[in-house]
Amino acid sequence: GQQLNQSPQSMFIQEGEDVSMNCTSSSIFNTWLWYKQDPGEGPVLLIALYKAGELTSNGRLTAQFGITRKDSFLNISASIPSDVGIYFCAGVTTSGTYKYIFGTGTRLKVLA
Amino acid sequence: ETGVTQTPRHLVMGMTNKKSLKCEQHLGHNAMYWYKQSAKKPLELMFVYNFKEQTENNSVPSRFSPECPNSSHLFLHLHTLQPEDSALYLCASSQAGTSYEQYFGPGTRLTVT
Numbered sequence: 001g002q003q004l005n006q007s008p009q010s011m012f013i014q015e016g017e018d019v020s021m022n023c024t025s026s027s028i029f030n031t032w033l034w035y036k037q038d039p040g041e042g043p044v045l046l047i048a049l050y051k052a053g054e055l056t057s058n059g060r061l062t063a064q065f066g067i068t069r070k071d072s073f074l075n076i077s078a079s080i081p082s083d084v085g086i087y088f089c090a091g092v093t094t095s096g097t098y099k100y101i102f103g104t105g106t107r108l109k110v111l112a
Numbered sequence: 113e114t115g116v117t118q119t120p121r122h123l124v125m126g127m128t129n130k131k132s133l134k135c136e137q138h139l140g141h142n143a144m145y146w147y148k149q150s151a152k153k154p155l156e157l158m159f160v161y162n163f164k165e166q167t168e169n170n171s172v173p174s175r176f177s178p179e180c181p182n183s184s185h186l187f188l189h190l191h192t193l194q195p196e197d198s199a200l201y202l203c204a205s206s207q208a209g210t211s212y213e214q215y216f217g218p219g220t221r222l223t224v225t
Contacts, residue, residue, distance in 0.1 A: 004154075030212075031212050033212075033213065033214065035216075040200075040219075040221065041218050041219065042116075042118075042202050042204075042216035042217050042218045042219045043202075043216045044216070045213055045214070045215060045216075048211065048212075048213045088155070090214070092212050094212055097167075097168075098208060098212060100157065100214060102154045102155040103154065104152075104153070104154050105154075
């Protein structure tokens with residue numbers, strides 16, 4: 001079945017550092033979604049990507065839809081303590097029956 | 113209320129109880145979803161409803177029974193659950209056919225004793 005490999009699984013960084021994480025798959029997706037989840041809450045949509053090569057920003061967050069359509073990247077610049085949480089990617093296939101495939105998440109911890 | 117709401121936020125139930133989880137979306141979407149989130153596992157899709165019709169059931173045990181009376185409301189009826197069913201249950205909605213952006217509720221933390 002379709003799988004998404006998300007890396008890294010976890011990371012500790014110093015406040016002010018930039019963060020990069022990615023999702024890769026052997027399958028092609030039409031849409032990529034990036035979410036952040038705080039403890040005890042539901043995932044919150046951060047960025048949606050619709051075209052291969054697309055680069056989209058949301059404040060200090062920037063995400064890219066890979067050219068091959070099999071991967072996506074999320075960068076966080078100048079991290080702050082409230083960036084702590086779990087970041088999920090989701091690939092969506094929209095041809096025929098649409099399907100959402102979620103990554104296993106990247107747990108981010110920011111050291112002040 | 114805005115977005116996707118879920119009640120209750122926390123639920124503790126015995127294995128012989130019957131309870132229901134409720135989800136309501138205020139986004140005008142046409143699709144709703146139930147997910148199960150367990151520790152250190154990817155989100156597991158349970159059920160999908162499009163325009164109130166169930167379009168997907170991912171081999172979910174019959175002790176979980178969904179109900180979608182209209183495109184804004186979704187229920188998950190629970191009975192004779194097992195301790196391994198303890199998890200965070202998330203509801204989501206989207207506008208299928210256009211953006212596919214999926215918006216989640218805050219979840220119900222379920223503990224089965």
